[in-house]
Amino acid sequence: MTGKATDALLFFRAWLSAPLQVGSVTPSGRALSSLMTSGISADTRTVIELGPGTGVFTDAMLKRGVAESNLILIEYNQRLAREPRLRFPAARTIQMDATQLRKVSLLPSAPVGAILSGLPLLSIPMRKVIAILDGAFSHLRQDGAFYQFTYGLRCPIPRPVLDRLRLRATYVGGTFANVPPAYVYRVSRRKPRARLIGISATADLKWAIYPAEIANYALDDCQT
Incomplete structure (x- = not known):
């Protein structure tokens, strides 16, 4: 069995055991890997990969x-975690x-x-999505970026969540060469433009999602 066939079988078995965790029946392809790593270089230094699976994006970064x-x-996923260690x-x-x-x-x-x-x-509860992003940006340097791909036609991070965490999502590109077609977004910190009136900077807003009229911190959180 070839390496690609082995990866596909491993990924499929992991998907069968936990479809909501894996999210796809097959590993990502070369075109999507190129898009996901287009902003990565040796100068990026430390990189975290969430859900490396069979290592397609990992190989592209190397x-x-x-x-x-x-x-x-x-x-x-315990089954998939063995693969990158090897x-x-x-x-x-x-x-x-x-x-x-x-x-x-x-x-x-x-x-x-x-x-x-x-x-x-898209298949993860919103509270968990917020926790993932909040945790990710706690480790990212100020000019660092979070790259996310999706099979949906829109940014997978809802506008209220971006507003809550003061982030912006920029569309990187899409590829129909992947199965299924996929789209990549670059998420980064917003540059402060205005002061939120009536909200303390030290308030405990851990799981709050601001209404649109309050969270109008920036109007261009998702650009093409």
């Missing part, structure tokens, strides 16, 4: 010059729930330059 030792691979021994592979990112000390001496997410955000 080809773009990222050192294997600069990779932190986070996989929830294929990328110099990388740090952690089996854990991505919603717990904020609670983990990953690499405090080297702020993360980028996070690639293969998580099926």
Whole structure:
């Protein structure tokens, strides 16, 4: 059996055991890998990958010059977590729930330059999506970016969530060469434009999602 066939079988078995966690029947293809890693280079330094699966995006990052030792691979699925440990021994592979990112000390001496997410955000409860993003950006350096792909036709992170976390999503591109067709977004921190009136900067708003009229912090959170 070829490497691709083995990857497809492994991915399919993982999908059968936990379809909501894996999100697709087949691994991502070369075209999607190229889009997802288009903003990644050796200068990115430390990169976290959420849901590395069979390592398609991981391989693409290595080809773009990222050192294997600069990779932190986070996989929830026990079956899939074995694969990156074998294929990328110099990388740090952690089996854990991505919603717990904020609670983990990953690499405090080297702020993360980028996070690639293969998580099926559209099938994850909104509270967990907020926890994943909140945790991810707690590790990202100020100019770092979170890359997310989706099979849906719109940004997989709803506008109220972007507003809550003061983030913006920029459309990177899409590919019909992937099965199914996929679209990539780059999520980054917003630059402050105005002060929110009547809301304390130290208020505990952990799970709040502001109404649109309150959260009008920026109108261009999702650009093409």
